[in-house]
Amino acid sequence: MESRILKEYKDSRSLQSQYILALDPISTDDLTHWECTIKGPLHSPFANHTFKLRIDIPQTYPLTTPICKFEPFAMPHPNVNFETGEICLDILDTNWSPVFNIQYIVEAIVWLLNEPNFKSPLNLDLANLLRFDDLKAYHDLISYHLNNSAK
Amino acid sequence: MTTDHRRLTRNGSLVRTVGTGVVLAIGAGIACWYWWRGPNASQETNRLQQKEEEEHRKEREKEPSRCVIVTKTLSEMKDFDWQKFLKDDIVFIVVPGETFLDPSQGFEIDPKVGYKIIRCDTILGVWSCVKSLKKDSLIVIGDEVEGGIPDDISNFTKNIRDVKSKEELLTIFPIPF
């Protein structure tokens, strides 16, 4: 499936997206490791912050799902592991389909920042804030973590 | 015969002098190497030790991070210069229904530290924040919090200080001179 990833690489050169600031393989010799910079969506607590994603393409791609993580730093999101940056997203797990491509995954992650799902939490405290419908605290706590780790 | 013998003895003395020379040179070399190496190595370990000590000292000196729950008493101390403490490693969590350094009441907060105030709509949200922040110590007037302090909070913060009076609070936050 090498040719498929090569096609995606060519497509990514002409990529234009509001929230995807950069989407590049770490080295052009090896297209199995990618790095991506995304912008927090407007009107979400993540606005005005940028985030780094690391995408590892398995040999069996596109039949199996790429491994996608936030660069390990304190990432406050109900569906992201705070320490490891692991992401809980259905299309990256059981709902993977070979018609998805890297760009689609990244867009889904941007969407996840805006639309957290407290039913499958990796960060229990933030998920609980959503469960209690305490949006004020949810916004303030995320903004605390983002500003605190930026230092 | 004699010439041969002489040549031999000459050769023998030559071998001897060269041999001792080489041995001396090697010995001196080794000594030099040790002399040069010895103090250098100890210097390196010294430097490492110093670094470690410094880090330890820093850690010891470092102000323990604090998490303050803003209830009625704190909220009513409007003249108190809370902004001074915002520079520390501190978080103020405001319980529902109270105000604290509210911009709508004319308070101007430096945006660089303003994020250290978390305002909550629910009391359950307050405890979720405390659990998420995992600060070294928690300062709270337990009697003023609806439902009291949950038992499991002690798993998330090392030191819980349940303040009983305003006077006790002032010992924690000394008035700046």
Added chain:
Amino acid sequence: MSFNEVKDLISNKKIKAKTERRILLQYIETSKCNICHEILSIPMMVTPCGHTYCYECLLTWFKNNENRELNCPDCRVSIEVEPCFNFFLHLNLKFLIESIYKKRKKESKVSELLRGREQDYIRYHKDKNANNMFDNIFKNSAVAINDVDDDGIPRCSNCHWELDPDDMEEDENVCPHCHSRIRNIVINERGASTRDRPFGNRPENEDEYSEGEYDEIVDEIRPEDSDTGDDSNDEERREEEEEEEEEEEEYDSDLDSFIENDELAENSEELANDKVESAFYEVDDDEEHDSDFYEHNDEGFVSGDSLNEESENELEQEPIEVEIEEEEQEEDDDDDESQYNKSRKRNKIQVILSDDE
């Protein structure tokens, strides 16, 4: 515009070259396999959605997620029927590629492409002739079918075993009885009947409750021994309550046998009236009986009626045995069905008591 008219337009060169190119581009774009992003090679169409993929790509996708349900990569619809070779599309694409590369057949890239497509075709025909399409995945798997005769419960099409969607392993879609892969997602259509759920359908936020918690809450709220049965009215019940208080001792000692007999009489009536219900008595109580039944009935699904005949006969011949079964059921308080029957039974007994007075 008829077919011949369109044909005329094209043969008389009345369509602009620009339009022709656009049509061609659109055609090639839609002939792309969404899995390998190449021009479809051996296009296989998935039903019921009609999305089409290369034979090889689809096969590797099916084999990749072993023991999972089979779904369309594009729209996720369950694939219950073996995908079908799209002969028409195959011919068109063959013609298209051959005409585009007509004069470049000797270039290594082109010959590689053509050879690859030929090999795919040979592989497909080999599988087809050997009756080994899709590695026999469709022959060795089953589908879950909702049994309309039996409250809509899903059953394995291979062994008729009852499938419970909640019992399915998270990453495995396999029949627990015959271990065959289930091609579609198991859905319980029992929610349609509201009788065994006092509050109708489950609430939307049911996920918030832990497993079984919702049922517990419902059981708690459910009024105990209230008039679940619909055939006793308020007055009667009040009278009965008084009777019960007065004659409690007598009720315990003397009437015990009387009640039991009446219970049986009532019960057989009930069985005759409500056949589906009686099916539950048998199926739920005796698992051995259950599996025996399936072995003898390979065709079609279990229907309440067929079971009922058996159970009725048993009732007439050996009343004592049924008695025991009844008691066992009463002990089993967790079972919604038995609770329902219990309270109903009680009400009926009470009615009889008052009639005697």
